[in-house]
Structures are given as structure tokens and as C-alpha cells.
Amino acid sequence: xxxxxxVLPNGRMRCQFRRRHTPRxxxxxxxxxxxxxxxxxxxxxxxxxxxxxxxxxDRLDAKAQAIAxxxxxxxxxxxxxxxxxxxxxYLGEVGDVRRDGAWGLFEIRYPIANVxxxxxxxxxxxxxxxxxxxxxxxxxLDLPEAYVKQFPGPALGIPGLRxxxxxxxRPLVMSIFKSENGRTLEEFRSAFQxxxxxxxxxxxxxxxxxxxxxxxxGDRIRAAQDALETRLAQTGQPGLYIPVLSGTPQxxxxxxxxxxxxxxxxxLIAAYTVGLDILTDLRRAGVDAPLVxxxxxxxxxxxxxxxxxxxxxxxxxxxxLAGADVVLYPSPYGSVAMPKEDSLGVADAxxxxxxxxxxxxxxxxxxxxxxxxxxxxxxxxxxxxxxxGAVHGHPEGTRAGAQVLRDAxxxxxxxxxxxxx
Numbered sequence: 001x002x003x004x005x006x007v008l009p010n011g012r013m014r015c016q017f018r019r020r021h022t023p024r025x026x027x028x029x030x031x032x033x034x035x036x037x038x039x040x041x042x043x044x045x046x047x048x049x050x051x052x053x054x055x056x057x058d059r060l061d062a063k064a065q066a067i068a069x070x071x072x073x074x075x076x077x078x079x080x081x082x083x084x085x086x087x088x089x090y091l092g093e094v095g096d097v098r099r100d101g102a103w104g105l106f107e108i109r110y111p112i113a114n115v116x117x118x119x120x121x122x123x124x125x126x127x128x129x130x131x132x133x134x135x136x137x138x139x140x141l142d143l144p145e146a147y148v149k150q151f152p153g154p155a156l157g158i159p160g161l162r163x164x165x166x167x168x169x170r171p172l173v174m175s176i177f178k179s180e181n182g183r184t185l186e187e188f189r190s191a192f193q194x195x196x197x198x199x200x201x202x203x204x205x206x207x208x209x210x211x212x213x214x215x216x217x218g219d220r221i222r223a224a225q226d227a228l229e230t231r232l233a234q235t236g237q238p239g240l241y242i243p244v245l246s247g248t249p250q251x252x253x254x255x256x257x258x259x260x261x262x263x264x265x266x267x268l269i270a271a272y273t274v275g276l277d278i279l280t281d282l283r284r285a286g287v288d289a290p291l292v293x294x295x296x297x298x299x300x301x302x303x304x305x306x307x308x309x310x311x312x313x314x315x316x317x318x319x320x321l322a323g324a325d326v327v328l329y330p331s332p333y334g335s336v337a338m339p340k341e342d343s344l345g346v347a348d349a350x351x352x353x354x355x356x357x358x359x360x361x362x363x364x365x366x367x368x369x370x371x372x373x374x375x376x377x378x379x380x381x382x383x384x385x386x387x388x389g390a391v392h393g394h395p396e397g398t399r400a401g402a403q404v405l406r407d408a409x410x411x412x413x414x415x416x417x418x419x420x421x
Contacts, residue, residue, distance in 0.1 A: 020346070021345030029139075045089045047109035049142040050126040053306065055135050056104040061097050062090055064106045068092035072114055090114055090274060117150035119276040119322050127309065135306040140313060143321075145355060152283035153356025154325040156290050158382055164290075165201050165238050170412045171381055172360065173405050174202040174242075174326075181211040188215045189223050191398065194241055195391065196231050198402020204242035204268050206388070207294045207376060217243055217255070221264050240265040242292050249274050249281070256287055266290035271322070272298040272409060279323035293324035293364075302342075311342045316349025320359045328386055333374065334366020340378070347379055362386045372408045374418050385409060 010173075057063065072092035082394045095107035115125050127138045154160070162168055175195045183191075195203045203224070212220075224241035232238055243259070245252045245267050252274060256267055266289040271278050279291055295315060302311040329346055330338035338346075347361035361383055363375065368390035375383065385405050394401030410416065 013148055017101070046112045046144050046146065047093070048112055048115060048122075048126065048147065049095060049107055049109050050137045050142065051105065051107045051141075052130075053139050054104045054106070054136045055306065056099050056102055060104045060106060061094070064094045064097055064108065067130060068094050068108050071108065071125060071128075072110060103126070112144055112147055117147065118280065122318075131308070136242055137305065137307055138309045138313065140310065141317065143317075148321065148355045151249050151321045151356070152280055152323045153320060154291075154323060154359050155283060155288040156325050157357025158351070158360050159357060161290060166236075166327070167201060169381055170409045171376070172202065173200045173386045173402075173409050174204055174321075174362070174384050174386045175200045175391045175405075176386065177203065177209070177387035177403050178388050178392050180206050180209040183212075183215055185215040185219050185223065188220055189227070192224055193227055194370050194398040195402050196227060198391070198399045199406035200239070200391075200402045201237075202240045202242055202266075202384075204292060205244035206272050207244055207246075208270060209244050210246060217259060218262060221259060221262060224265075225263060240290065242266045242268050242290070244268040244270075244294075246270065247274075249278050252278055253281055253285060256282055257285055260287045260289055264289060266292060268292045268294055270294040270296040270317075271324075272296060272301075276318060276322040279319075283323040290325040291323055292326040293319050293328065295327075295329045298329075310345075311338065314347050316346040320350050320354075320356060324359050326362055326384060328362040328364045331363035331367060331375070332378070333371050334364075336365045338363075344378060347383070351382055356399070358382070369404045369408055372405075373415050373418065378414055381412060381416075391418050 047174060054060070054063075069092065073087045073090050090113060092110050095109055097106040098106070099105075110125055115121050122141075124365065131138075132134060156164065161172065165172065175198070177188075177191060177195075182189075190235045192203060220243060221241065228239045228241065242265065245255055245259075246269075247255070247410035252269065252273060256264075259267070267282075268289075269278060269291060271293055279293065282291065284290070298311075298314060301308040302314055308314075311329070315327055319327045327346070327350055330336050330343065331337060332343045337343075344361055347363070348362050350359040352358070361379065363383065364386045367375065367385060367387045372385065375385070385408070387401075387405060390405065391401035392398050394404065
């Protein structure tokens, strides 16, 4: 039912069941009608439910009530206007408030009429000025299906990527260019050839690559296409080159559209620096190539248990909603490791059954051949092996480094049987 739509004559509506975006051990089905749709006079109001974590305070009920009002129809100061009857269907409501040891957990239900179909609007409403209120973290969001459907989601997702690369079951393999700034086009060709000769499925630019005057984007795309077409003819293996896009949102959008029309295979975007809505803008502009999301700049938002946004939500749910096909983020294994529970939670959010196609998790940093059995055991086959140092730092060279990872992906089932579930 459309938010704000008048009630049917019999006052009834159809209830729906869907999955919560919750931790791995709480993925039960739940009924949306009692919590997400409530009758307000002549209208049904549909809600987005946000859950927060704060240090416990005996006055948390009052604080939650102030937030429900202040983030919707008024301010955190009691104002007469907030009690006007016609504002009732825009007013936030307090849900569950409880104590969990030293923490307080509470939920606010926000009328969907307050939110536009953009990540910017969503986060402004559910966490905008609230994020400045000291120790508070946004934990989860329950999003009505009608709202979710207004976002594009992944263009290909896991099924589309597998079909395009003709890899039906094993983990995908992606290598990363390193030392790119200032590299000539001939050096690009040589390094690219070494990586695809090792059998990787995708090759992506480094996210910090910007000094490309010696190897402009259009030239790189054509060189990569030539090399990949030759490999396809010789071996039957397709592949993708994923160049990086950076700049202002307008620059990213314009560059991507031109490159896509010129045949670009996909794009790497550090979208947390320009806003996740850039992915949605690209989708709505007709760019249906794979979008690989880099987590640069997200660390300050996910690094604390009592501030920011839970990584499962920011790197998982919202990234997929915006349109990412592949999401790179810290693995549990490297020097910038993410806690294992959180890293697996991101993967769950990206792959869980939902309105949109599942996106491919790319737990990264510290990925090398020796860690792959653990990676396979933790993440299963729907994962991308994303490595740079392990490829280029191999003692026998880049091609050998790439080949080791590809061989491990090919032997996934054997390795998985050896390490067990």
C-alpha cells in the first residue's frame, strides 16, 4: 500500500512477510504489518524502523521519544506545532527500548513519507544530526519493500557476473594494479597482459590511481579490450577490466557515461567519498556495467562499536541497495582486519534473498594463497578473491602470482572438502 493512501472501506490491508537485515543468527521471517504499517485516522502510515545502540541511561525512553519527534516533525525541544493533527502521519514513533548489559538498544519508526528514494535522504532522516549526539550507533534498518523497489540495486549481481564471465560455481578472481600513477600506456599493456595470462577473471585499477596522463582512460579501455579479446579467442575465457573513476559526482557520472558508451566493462568507485547515491545515479543513467565499490573513507563510520553505522548496514545493505555489484571491504585476516563476525555479516547482507540481485562480497587486504582455505571455509564460493600484493609480489612474477590464485579457485571444491565446513 502506498504510504498516505486512504484506508480501504473495510479498513483492512494485506500483510507481507520479509527478512530482516539483522545479524547472522537472527535472520527470521517477520510480519511487516504490525510494525511497518499503522493506521493514522484515515490513512495507513508505512514505516522504516531504525535500531540504535547507546550507552545505557535510565532516561533512555525519554531520549528516544525526543529523537522520534526531533528527527521527523519538530526539534528535540517541545514545540506546539509538533502536536498538530495533520502532522501525525509524519511523526516518528518509539518502538522497543531495552537494556543489554552496559548498552541501551532502542528503535524509532520513521514514516516513509519523510524519505526520498536516495541513500542521502535515508541517512539524513534516520541518522543525520543524530550522528552528532555523542556515543550512538545506527545498528539496523528495516526497509519496506515498496521503498526498496525504488532503488536500482545491482545491474548484474552474482548471477549476472557469473554468466558474463562464464564461471558458474567457483570463486571469482580479481587482481589489482599497483604502482599505477605515472605509468605509461605501454607499461599498462604489459602489466595487464601479465595478470590476464595468469588466468584472473577481472583486473581493476588501484583506487588511488589519478595521474593517468600517460595512459588515458580511453586508451586503457581499448588496450584492455584488445588483450581480453585475444585471450578469449585463444582460451575461451572472458574477462573484465575495471577502471577507477574519481572526481566530483558530476565528473564521475559524465566520465562513466562516455566510457560506458565506448565499451567499458565496468567501474571501480570509492563511493563513500562522493556519496553512495553516485551508484544509483549511474544505474538510472543507463550504465548497466558492473560497479565495484571500494570502501575508502568508510573506516571512520564503521570503526567504533558506539558510534557511526554498523558495517553490515553501511557496507552491505546500503551498498547493495544503491547498486553495487561487488563490494570490497576488510577481510578478517589482514593488517586492517575487520572482526570476523562483522565481515561475515557484510557478506550475508550482500547475498541474502531480497528484492534485488545478490551482490558479490570481496573481503580484501591480506588475501594470499595461504589464507584461501580459510576464506573458502568462511565465505563459501560466492566470493571474489581480490589481491594485489599476492599477485605482483610473487617471486616468479605477476603472471605466476595470478596463476596461484586462479589455481586455488579452480580447486575450490577440493580445498573446501579438505578444510571442511
